[in-house]
Amino acid sequence: MNRRAFLKTAGAVAALGVVPSIGRAQSREVKLGYILPVTGPLAFEAQLSLNGLQLAVDEINGAGGVKALGGAKLALLPGDTQQKVELGNSEATRLIDQGVSALIGPFSSLVAYSVRQITEKNKTPFVLLAAVADNLTEGGLKYVFRVQPNGKAMSTLTMNNMLEMAKAANVAIKRVAMMHEDGNFGTTMGNHVEAFAGQLGYAMVQRIPYSLKSPDFTAELSKVKASRPDLLVISGYYGDSKIIAETASKLRIGVHALVGLANAAYSNPKFIADNRELTDHLLDGNYWHNPQSARAKAVFAAYEKRFNSTLTSHGVQAYTVIHVVKDALERAGSADRDKLRDALARTNVTDHILPQDAIKFDDTGENVNATPALLQVQGGKPLVVGPARFAEAKPVFPVPKWHG
């Protein structure tokens, strides 16, 4: 019975998943697979990334596909990790079996650690999306690439931007407190902000990791307040960040500013719209687009039209990744994984919508120029206030309302 049950299901799986792909391979298309946690706790954020992928793919296909491949269209093949490692593995394997030229994903660093082994063994380019753990590209891997800033770039450059802004406003930042969620993401950020303290001349006076599931942060924030910091830095997801900002406001926390670090809420248009008076003048260092770029404006308009909502930083990253891969496909002149990998390694994309110079990868596959933007909510909108050459608004700093 074991065997029969297995063969039956195996046959069904084959019928549903693998076999049709052989038929599809006939048509002229380049298959790109994504693995994202489209169900589970990160479903919403994953959907934002997915929208960005879709937008870019449609844009490219609408403009005649990959020219070097005779106008071949890009096809996005879906994979759902549900934020589970074993599903990340099986979905990645399935997509590779189906002949994708590259894999994009998987949001969570936990899943990425395991999937990168599979892509490496199968010589398949793996472009990371949203996973921040620094060491993901380490260990002599040849097929892993990351366009966005990793945890280290994200946190150190954001702190740098903050301190420059403070200097321009003649405010000294000596004491920094940090609250971060206690998973891989928050801990990575916390470690860097702490490690960077000496170099930038501030003291980390309080560092509080917290559990995402905690419904109340009054005790933690009282501890923060007692340490009399100049700045409170917060790395967290949506719900926790909301409660922290709210409680900090009620406690009259007494800092120059609340700064998110890759925060999922503080520059999120929906969060801002839902919490207008709370979010005014919140700062956040995050992946962003370049507001000076005309192309970015067009992409935003197209996104708005298609999805009836504002393009977010997750969408911008996803959109950019597809264009980087497409650029490499043009130069490789082939959908072959190895050729694509070599082309990716020689990437030099200057026409993009990110707030940075050319997109180029170093030996490990990290984007050497990756930079986060410093954002501030002004008039109900997250606006870029740093680094100066991309800024679209003057920062309000110190923020009076957080002075208590």
Added chain:
Amino acid sequence: MGAEVLLGLALGALLLAPPFLPPYFLEILISVMLFGYLGAAWNILGGYAGQFSFGHAAYFGIGAYTSTLLFLNLGVTPWLGMLAGGVLAAAFGLFAGYLSFRYGLRGPYFSLVTLAFAEMLRVVAVNTKAVGSSLGLVIPNREPAAVNFIFAGKLPYYYVILAMALAAVWITRRLERSKLGYSLLAIRENEDAAEAAGVDALGMKLRAMALSSFLTALGGTFYAQYFAYIDPTITFGPSVSIQGLLQAIVGGAGTVLGPVVGAFVLTPVSELSRAAIRGRAGVDVMLYGVVLVLVISFLPHGLMGLRRGRGNPPRVPLQ
């Protein structure tokens, strides 16, 4: 007779077919075997002794962390680390079990206390830098070496977990016919009566606990080596505990083959529903929930209950 032939055929297929399967199927088979193995380990305590642990993640995590830390820090081969993890997990199991059984925790109270122990370990791991806190531990991408439990392809991993699952099934079968097995069944059906009849309930339950936690920990080491990354939430989180017991109950708790059969059904069901409903996030997990409810409603003794339906009287429900 027919059943044994079928079993033989299944075993033959499991041994011989994998080299010819596409990688995706192999990947799924490895998941099936791992879950089946964890289910079998849980089954010894949960199915046979009727002690419904909700915290087997504790032992899984101890196994994964022990072997990985020994390997990364002292270069001890994970094969040895595996045993060390097993022993440590069994010790922890005895400690937790002694406390709970000694103070007469039964039924849901026992479930909750085991859950609490696993959660405590998770919180400690998250907050301990020496074990990598929530950054977790990465098994480096080193040269494949059998002695280090690192293989180039998936196939060797498959045979390792297959051997582990077969061993667990064999141990369960031996257990079923041993004095320990009979005592456990007696305890499960009516602990007070069993004690009155002279069964050392505490001692027997502790033995089941030790065996079950030892085996679960070996699964943890396999997980760490195969997926090459562990962190507190993955290893100590509630989903590991639930995975194990789910296979066992759906397949048939307290039966030799139940957990493996459960794994052979549940994993493909989840894969199939995902394949069938692409693009609409959540529908597949919803269906999975429905399947779970239906299986439990219509097959209260699990899939193995289908076979024992005729002839054998149904088991007395636990109260």
Added chain:
Amino acid sequence: MYGLVACGLSLIFGVLRIINFAHGAVMMLGMYTTYWLFTLLKVDPYLSIVVTGPAFFVLGMVIQRTVIEPNRVAAEHNQLLLTLGLALFLENLALVLWQGDFRTVRPPYAGASFVLGEALVEVPRLVACGGAIVMALALFAFLRTTDVGKAIRALAEEPEGALLMGIDVGRIRAVAFGIGSGCVAVAGALVTPFFYVAPDVGESFNIMAFVVVVLGGMGNFVGALLGGFIVGLAESLGATLLPGSLKQLVVFALFVLVLLFRPAGLFGGGRGR
């Protein structure tokens, strides 16, 4: 806050003797109902209780009748898995219907707070707390004075005896499950103004609610309420005194100790079972 969730759970646990994993999911549905009433019809979250309470009472009865009752005779662990399957179903139903994004309900008083001595008192939290107390007392009175209430108590204490006394056991169980569900839905409504709504939001409360129920003693509402306060207090103390996110450790340790030494709860007499 935990006390509120725990009241409903306590009832379900006391009468039905099942660990209900779907409790958090029901709470989540209650929160969504509040959200939609507020967003579409501008119904105040506190006012919406009038709708959510009865609606979820009925939903709870339906769930009990259709899903749980047919499996009464099955082993305890099967019922537990049933509720797990139910939770998976409900959470993902919410995901399918409303996507995974976080939603917030902000009535004008959401940010209201005042300082009392050293402590910060947030008005919405105060209301939730008051609501919990009222609900616990109401449940307490209901179980003491009404016939249905007495039947529920009889069922919780002596299932066979209740049957012998001619109580329609199935109906009473359904009523108990219904009340339990209604309670968490109301809890969800009360919590919404200072929380957020998302498909998996109930999970934050699930495990803690178990802890509270056990601390307070199964089926003991006033105990559940006090248990809620103790957990809240233990968390704050843990957060203040311990480094990192170790505050949960305090709660779990307390939980294990109570289970081991006072399984009837801190306020119960005698042994649990």
